[in-house]
Amino acid sequence: NRRYHLAKRPEGTPDADTFDLREAERPEPGPGQALVRLLYLSVDPYMRGRMRAGESYAEPWDVGGPLYGGAVAEVVESNGAGFEPGETVVGNLPWAEYAAADGSELTPVDTGELPVSTALGVLGMPGRTAYFGVREVVEPRAGDVMVVSGAAGAVGSVAGQLGELQGADVVGVAGSDEKVDWLTGELGLTAGVNYESEDVGERLDELTDGVDAYYDNVGGPVTDAVFQRLNVDARVGICGQIALYNEEEVPTGPRKLGKLVETRARVEGFLVGDFAPRFGAATERLGELVAGGELQYRETVTEGLENAPDAFLGLFEGENVGKQVVEVADH
Numbered sequence: 001n002r003r004y005h006l007a008k009r010p011e012g013t014p015d016a017d018t019f020d021l022r023e024a025e026r027p028e029p030g031p032g033q034a035l036v037r038l039l040y041l042s043v044d045p046y047m048r049g050r051m052r053a054g055e056s057y058a059e060p061w062d063v064g065g066p067l068y069g070g071a072v073a074e075v076v077e078s079n080g081a082g083f084e085p086g087e088t089v090v091g092n093l094p095w096a097e098y099a100a101a102d103g104s105e106l107t108p109v110d111t112g113e114l115p116v117s118t119a120l121g122v123l124g125m126p127g128r129t130a131y132f133g134v135r136e137v138v139e140p141r142a143g144d145v146m147v148v149s150g151a152a153g154a155v156g157s158v159a160g161q162l163g164e165l166q167g168a169d170v171v172g173v174a175g176s177d178e179k180v181d182w183l184t185g186e187l188g189l190t191a192g193v194n195y196e197s198e199d200v201g202e203r204l205d206e207l208t209d210g211v212d213a214y215y216d217n218v219g220g221p222v223t224d225a226v227f228q229r230l231n232v233d234a235r236v237g238i239c240g241q242i243a244l245y246n247e248e249e250v251p252t253g254p255r256k257l258g259k260l261v262e263t264r265a266r267v268e269g270f271l272v273g274d275f276a277p278r279f280g281a282a283t284e285r286l287g288e289l290v291a292g293g294e295l296q297y298r299e300t301v302t303e304g305l306e307n308a309p310d311a312f313l314g315l316f317e318g319e320n321v322g323k324q325v326v327e328v329a330d331h
């Protein structure tokens with residue numbers, strides 16, 4: 001049983017030295033626990049926060065301790081955990097091949113016709129983040145111009161499509177022409193901007209008469225450009241700030257906040273966990289939209305537990321399209 005541990009707290013951008021792959025015993029499930037075999041592991045931007053000792057919305061990982069993440073797993077053995085061997089479950093599990101987990105911490109996976117990996121993506125935490133963020137925070141209305149940053153990622157790709165379904169004209173901002181083509185093609189967004197090769201502000205001036213709704217996944221210069229183009233009564237949802245996660249000192253802030261006075265815009269941060277009592281309904285609705293062909297999704301699958309660090313680091317390089325997962329075992 002191989003398992004990843006945190007070798008040290010990274011300064012700036014993490015690298016291979018941040019991760020330590022160890023041989024561990026296959027755990028024995030205690031009372032109320034199940035032994036599970038991991039099938040898919042999720043790597044997520046928020047994990048960068050857990051590598052830090054300082055404050056973050058998730059508990060810091062211990063140096064030397066195992067890394068954890070959302071994972072889909074198969075029950076191998078149950079010691080009164082309430083599951084049968086062979087059942088597929090999702091939970092917060094170590095980056096490992098096998099783990100022992102409390103039955104109360106595991107949820108059965110029911111993704112219907114879709115692959116079980118979608119329980120980590122469009123039908124999992126990222127999909128639900130987009131669902132509540134769009135519907136209850138950003139609240140795009142018919143005819144609104146809505147901008148989504150990080151638009152080709154796990155959360156952003158769902159958020160942009162939900163914006164279009166609510167009648168907004170969505171402009172997706174992403175880091176390559178291939179991603180922009182995907183957004184305006186298969187996903188049906190109104191327009192796309194490649195922030196790596198284009199001036200985001202200039203392009204927004206060409207494409208829009210200002211921004212009514214902004215779903216922000218990245219922060220940094222993209223967000224600076226969008227803020228200066230907000231319209232009266234704009235709504236901004238701050239979902240994440242990945243452009244800044246590896247910065248030891250934040251280089252600039254959105255300093256020209258006079259724009260918010262002028263426009264009476266509302267800026268609101270949110271955490272998906274706050275909507276937990278309604279996760280079931282959200283997942284059901286997302287499943288219906290996918291089944292009905294109204295919501296497209298993509299996954300970037302990296303094979304092998306040993307490649308989990310590369311998959312995680314790739315999030316900061318934009319190597320993923322849609323949800324990045326690691327396939328730990330065949331199933």
Ligand code: NDP
Pocket residue numbers: 044045046125126129150151152153154155156173174175176179217218220222238239240241242243244270271272273315316317318319320321322323324
């Ligand atoms: P993604 O699948 O979007 O992966 C990260 C993407 O961010 C990359 O593909 C890359 O795409 C983009 N990116 C990386 N560095 C930069 C940069 N410097 N500037 C602009 N874009 C960059 O991840 P998720 O969908 O899982 O997460 C998206 C955001 O949502 C993150 O900020 C995350 O922390 C946040 N989040 C918040 C939650 C909440 O409850 N509030 C819950 C889940 C996620 P590109 O090629 O376009 O650069």
